[in-house]
Amino acid sequence: MRKRFIAGAKCKGCRAEDTTYVIYGEGEETLHCVKCDFSEKKENEVVKSIVQEWTPIKLRDID
Numbered sequence: 001m002r003k004r005f006i007a008g009a010k011c012k013g014c015r016a017e018d019t020t021y022v023i024y025g026e027g028e029e030t031l032h033c034v035k036c037d038f039s040e041k042k043e044n045e046v047v048k049s050i051v052q053e054w055t056p057i058k059l060r061d062i063d
């Protein structure tokens with residue numbers, strides 16, 4: 001699984017910036033926030049467009 005932080009993204013849960021990251025799982029991608037329990041499943045095409053618009057600030061692999 002990969003975890004990528006999204007620069008400039010504002011959390012829909014707590015409205016904090018730069019706390020949102022995407023986890024790339026098998027066949028699905030989900031948005032999460034490090035400051036609250038917000039999570040949202042995204043369709044692949046939607047996530048790809050978001051990642052292209054936003055600049056990743058950190059890329060970290062977790063096993």
Ligand SMILES: [Zn+2]
Nearest residue numbers: 011014033036
């Ligand atoms: Zn949040």
